[in-house]
Amino acid sequence: MINTYVSYQLIAKDIGKSLDRVQNQPVVERETEYYLENITKVKSIKEFVANDRLFRYAMKAHGLEDMAYAKAFMVKALEGGVEDKDSFANKLSDKRYKEFVSTFNFEAYGETATLFNKAQQGTVDKYLRQTLEENAGDQNEGVRLALYFERKAPSITNAYEILADPALKKAAFTALSLPDAFGNADIDKQAKLIEERIDLEDFKDPELLGKFINRFTTLWEIKNPTVSAASLVTTLFTQPEYGISTNLLLTMQSMKAY
Numbered sequence: 627m628i629n630t631y632v633s634y635q636l637i638a639k640d641i642g643k644s645l646d647r648v649q650n651q652p653v654v655e656r657e658t659e660y661y662l663e664n665i666t667k668v669k670s671i672k673e674f675v676a677n678d679r680l681f682r683y684a685m686k687a688h689g690l691e692d693m694a695y696a697k698a699f700m701v702k703a704l705e706g707g708v709e710d711k712d713s714f715a716n717k718l719s720d721k722r723y724k725e726f727v728s729t730f731n732f733e734a735y736g737e738t739a740t741l742f743n744k745a746q747q748g749t750v751d752k753y754l755r756q757t758l759e760e761n762a763g764d765q766n767e768g769v770r771l772a773l774y775f776e777r778k779a780p781s782i783t784n785a786y787e788i789l790a791d792p793a794l795k796k797a798a799f800t801a802l803s804l805p806d807a808f809g810n811a812d813i814d815k816q817a818k819l820i821e822e823r824i825d826l827e828d829f830k831d832p833e834l835l836g837k838f839i840n841r842f843t844t845l846w847e848i849k850n851p852t853v854s855a856a857s858l859v860t861t862l863f864t865q866p867e868y869g870i871s872t873n874l875l876l877t878m879q880s881m882k883a884y
Contacts, residue, residue, distance in 0.1 A: 629852050630768040631843035637762060637773065648758045657683055658750055665746060669737040671704045674730065687753035688726040689774075689793075700726075707733025719790035768846035771797045772839050779829035779838075785817035798824070800849070801842040 628636075637644045648654055661683045668674045675681050675697045685694040693699070706713035708727050715727040729749060732739045739745065755777065763770030775797040788794045799808065802823055808816065828834040 629843075630766055630772070630847045630850075631840060633762070633766055633769045633852075634772040634839070634843055637758070637769065638776065644758055645754050648754050648761065651757075654754070654757055658753065661753075662746060662750065665740050665749075668740050671701055671732045674704075674732070674740075675701060683753060684726070684730065684749055686756055687749045688729070689722050689756055690726060691756075703727050704730060704732055707731060709734055719786060721787055722791070766852060768843060768850060771800075771846070772843055775842065776835065776839055779835055782826055782829060784826070785820040785824075786813070788820060789813060789816055797842050800845050801838060803845060 649658070657679075661680060664677070664680055665684075668677065668680065674684075678694075681697075682691065682694045685691050685700075703715040703718070703723050704727055706715055706727075708715055708724055708731065710716070715724045718724065727733075729744050730739055735742070742748075759770045759773045759777075762773060771793055774793045778791070778794060782788060782794070788798050795809070798804075798820060799806070802820070804819075808819075824838075828838070
């Protein structure tokens with residue numbers, strides 16, 4: 627088995643082809659076709675949440691699939707919109723809700739809210755990326771977290787956004803070697819420590835972000851090895867036919883310090 631960093635690289639190095647493979651999966655193709663054919667027919671929040679198939683597609687696209695059952699909660703967020711800084715969605719620490727409401731902004735645009743590209747192809751693009759990450763997570767949770775962090779990190783503006791998002795938080799805690807118990811500390815203390823140890827501006831630089839993900843995947847692999855102890859012993863005592871294997875070279879490369 628290949629390690630977390632290499633698995634992540636195999637997907638991330640050509641994200642376009644990776645997404646094409648997801649798009650061509652029969653279930654994904656079918657759900658996407660239904661979504662695009664029907665989303666523009668939705669003219670109100672009530673119609674939106676009433677069509678469970680459409681609503682779940684949109685929720686998954688924004689990483690909120692686990693909250694698809696909480697329709698009253700989402701209706702409240704949608705009704706408040708995002709124009710008012712004190713709206714319900716704007717007050718939620720998890721920015722995924724604000725992004726969802728911004729995409730389906732019935733409060734601002736009424737019946738035309740689903741006619742914008744962000745509610746149509748923009749949501750499909752998000753759905754494909756979300757599905758790609760979930761599929762990767764079925765094999766290795768660390769790969770899912772790495773792909774998600776790569777996608778979200780450049781837009782992070784403060785440590786509270788990391789702490790409000792379970793996936794970002796898990797990746798950051800792993801990369802910083804913070805114990806899970808630290809998550810029980812005062813939220814301001816958590817934020818202060820993260821901002822002391824991470825320059826969030828670095829995440830806007832692909833090279834620096836890549837180093838951070840390298841560190842995360844290395845530490846994740848140490849805590850969650852993809853290769854069993856028995857396999858490691860076998861590898862150690864098996865003479866390769868022609869020098870060092872490609873997998874071993876890639877593994878060594880992934881262990882570079884951040």
